[in-house]
């Protein structure tokens with residue numbers, strides 16, 4: 001399109017822009033209510049000027065597809081365009097999640113075989129085993145923090161499948177991950193370079209997070225050194241045996257960054273998705289009953305295995321709907337280096353595209369009654385009618401989550417195994433407050449009461 005025919009991107013100006021800036025500065029995490037209001041008022045491509053940095057909020061599925069798929073080469077990972085680390089590169093360096101095109105490609109190629117269908121299926125028994133181990137600790141009528149439990153079990157699963165190691169460091173890692181995310185998100189919502197104490201405090205926090213994360217890497221490498229006699233086919237072996245284009249072993253930071261990326265990205269998101277699934281089931285007893293009916297019919301009180309999954313379609317629909325209504329990753333960003341266009345609008349270089357997954361998942365144009373939890377939206381005939389990019393908990397295009405099938409299988413097995421034996425109801429009277437950093441988790445413990453279920457005998 002000729003540059004002269006391009007439209008300027010609409011967005012709040014003057015006082016309205018000041019008010020938006022204020023809301024961004026004050027928010028803990030991403031201020032999705034403010035973003036939602038901007039999208040409603042200004043449409044599919046909206047411009048925000050946050051303390052001098054331009055964010056283009058792109059909320060139309062066709063345009064999102066353009067960014068993720070058709071013109072993927074033009075839009076960069078957010079660390080690009082700065083000579084200093086930004087956002088998650090503070091912690092994950094140039095690993096597979098954060099690297100831009102050229103650096104990313106060989107890493108994806110290296111790790112992809114671990115995520116092929118057959119390979120993922122070989123992880124199913126581990127998922128079932130850890131799910132069963134968790135509920136063995138649950139006493140009838142007791143209270144549990146469901147978020148802590150989901151974090152623990154998913155961390156055990158990622159440690160066992162990718163690193164063949166046991167782990168009990170959930171709390172330590174969780175605190176470091178939250179602080180790391182808060183630092184990264186503040187670089188989007190409060191991009192002003194403050195001096196003095198603020199700079200020192202930020203550097204101190206980054207160092208602290210990295211120390212905590214490094215201790216995880218040291219632990220996993222140490223575990224491997226102590227048990228090096230066994231043949232393995234996991235991520236750690238793969239990374240440790242990798243050589244560069246000259247046949248030399250890859251650097252320590254290559255190994256470190258990818259261990260951490262897979263360890264953190266590989267459990268925290270699934271833990272949050274399952275936490276919200278249990279929350280919404282507790283809020284919607286009739287949906288929970290439908291789930292129990294399916295589980296009782298197929299499992300009759302036992303744990304779920306890989307072979308059961310095709311017979312548990314409603315359970316999968318519940319997982320998918322939980323990831324729609326509260327997507328574990330609520331937004332994604334891409335960096336624009338040079339002036340360009342999108343959807344007939346002029347976009348200026350050195351700015352950021354912001355894909356508000358949460359808003360798209362709650363857009364009444366694609367979802368009727370978007371704030372209602374309704375797994376029937378994911379019946380196959382309903383899914384077939386929908387734009388592919390109206391639902392994107394895993395992003396899309398070549399950078400789509402490498403662990404999406406792993407995560408779906410894990411969510412399916414864990415929800416089935418747990419709900420087959422236990423009913424989960426809310427123990428707190430107050431509503432949980434979702435904090436939307438890079439991932440979305442409840443601000444405080446999400447306490448639930450767990451009650452053993454007697455499977456209802458279902459006549460064939």
Ligand code: HEM
Nearest residue numbers: 096097265266269270273328329393394395401402403407
């Ligand atoms: C419900 C669970 C999960 C959700 C919602 C989720 C979400 C996402 C999203 C949205 C992205 C795209 C990031 C971007 O485009 O900037 C991503 C990338 C990634 N995810 Fe996941 N993820 C989940 C589970 C997992 C699991 C289980 C693993 C590993 C076993 C994993 C590993 C990764 C990695 C390595 C990337 C970077 C891929 C690349 O850039 O090539 N994720 N994830």
